[in-house]
Amino acid sequence: MDISVVNFKEKFKKIHDQHSYKIIAQMNNYHFKLVKAQREFIWHSHPETDEVFMVMDGKLQIDLREKVLRLKKGEMVVIPKGVEHKPSCKEECEILLIEPAGTLNTGDAGGDLTVTELEWI
Amino acid sequence: MDISVVNFKEKFKKIHDQHSYKIIAQMNNYHFKLVKAQREFIWHSHPETDEVFMVMDGKLQIDLREKVLRLKKGEMVVIPKGVEHKPSCKEECEILLIEPAGTLNTGDAGGDLTVTELEWI
Numbered sequence: 023m024d025i026s027v028v029n030f031k032e033k034f035k036k037i038h039d040q041h042s043y044k045i046i047a048q049m050n051n052y053h054f055k056l057v058k059a060q061r062e063f064i065w066h067s068h069p070e071t072d073e074v075f076m077v078m079d080g081k082l083q084i085d086l087r088e089k090v091l092r093l094k095k096g097e098m099v100v101i102p103k104g105v106e107h108k109p110s111c112k113e114e115c116e117i118l119l120i121e122p123a124g125t126l127n128t129g130d131a132g133g134d135l136t137v138t139e140l141e142w143i
Numbered sequence: 144m145d146i147s148v149v150n151f152k153e154k155f156k157k158i159h160d161q162h163s164y165k166i167i168a169q170m171n172n173y174h175f176k177l178v179k180a181q182r183e184f185i186w187h188s189h190p191e192t193d194e195v196f197m198v199m200d201g202k203l204q205i206d207l208r209e210k211v212l213r214l215k216k217g218e219m220v221v222i223p224k225g226v227e228h229k230p231s232c233k234e235e236c237e238i239l240l241i242e243p244a245g246t247l248n249t250g251d252a253g254g255d256l257t258v259t260e261l262e263w264i
Contacts, residue, residue, distance in 0.1 A: 025207060025226065029218045049193040049221050049241065052173070072170040086146060097150045100170050105146065120170065120241070 030078050034058065034116050036143045041135075043119070043127060044143040055119040055140065062110040066131035073101045073121045080115030084108065151199055155179065155237050157264045162256075164240070164248060165264040176240040176261065183231040187252035194222045194242045201236030205229070 033046050033056055040058050047054040056078075065085075075082060076098040084091040084099065085108040091099055101107050109117075128136040154167050154177055161179050168175040177199075186206075196203060197219040205212040205220065206229040212220055222228050232238075249257040 025210075025212070025220065025223065027212055027214050027218050027220050031217055047195070047219065047221050049195050050224075050243075054195075054219075074168070074170050074175075089146075091146070091148055093148050096152055097148050098168065098175075099146065099148050100168050102146065103171075122171075 028054075030056070030116075030118070033143055034078070040114065041137075043137055043140050045140050046143060048123065051123050052120060053123045053125075053140075055121075056143075057117050057119065058114055059109070059111045059117055060114040063108055064128060064131050064133065064135060065106055065108045066129035067104050067106045068101075068121070068125060068129040069104050071103050071122050071125055073103075073125065074119065075099050075101065075109065076118040076120070078116040078118055080111060080113060082115050082117060083110050083112075085110070149175075151177070151237075151239070154264055155199070161235065162258075164258055164261050166261050167264060169244065172244050173241060174244045174246075174261075176242075177264075178238050178240065179235055180230070180232045180238055181235040184229055185249060185252050185254065185256060186227055186229045187250035188225050188227045189222075189242070189246060189250040190225050192224050192243050192246055194224075194246065195240065196220050196222065196230065197239040197241070199237040199239055201232060201234060203236050203238060204231050204233075206231070 043055045043057045077093045082093045164176045164178045198214045203214045
């Protein structure tokens with residue numbers, strides 16, 4: 023059984039493309055995924071699960087229907103299941119996502135931005 | 144529904160005692176817990192669940208039966224369910240734990256160090 027320490031900075035160095043989600047760890051049926059993002063994403067929700075966003079570098083804005091969340095490095099938020107949200111980063115930000123394996127980035131919205139195959143790094 | 148940003152540094156400022164686990168977030172049935180630790184803990188395992196340790200400040204050593212893991216700020220590890228481990232911090236370290244709600248700190252070992260009631264901060 024491979025039990026090894028994950029260093030976030032080293033993992034982010036291995037990510038060369040924006041918006042390419044990489045799995046770095048699994049806890050039970052949950053994946054820990056890293057992404058470098060610089061875009062305004064689409065409105066969507068995850069009807070089956072809560073989702074954690076943790077900002078590892080930069081700034082992340084998450085629009086909700088009723089308010090706007092602004093996160094910076096060293097901050098996290100739990101988006102409850104079923105709650106519509108729209109993440110966006112004006113400048114490149116580094117995000118850790120925690121959610122059940124198989125959770126789609128576009129949730130119930132689908133569309134061209136949906137990523138179904140994720141690589142481990 | 145309260146959806147609010149969690150700032151780790153601000154939460155740690157609210158923790159005045161070592162070895163007092165505080166819940167800061169819940170994702171589905173998982174708790175995100177902070178602790179300031181400075182001790183050699185006991186050998187134990189969690190037969191029902193994997194457990195995540197993320198080092199937010201300082202250094203954390205986790206002894207396994209077959210090797211020793213050394214983590215510093217910006218690093219995490221998943222201890223698989225059933226794997227015996229013994230965390231220790233010589234100097235005070237700040238740890239984020241992620242595991243199912245109700246997971247006991249002492250796992251299958253029990254004993255005087257077991258904490259059963261956790262406060263939200």
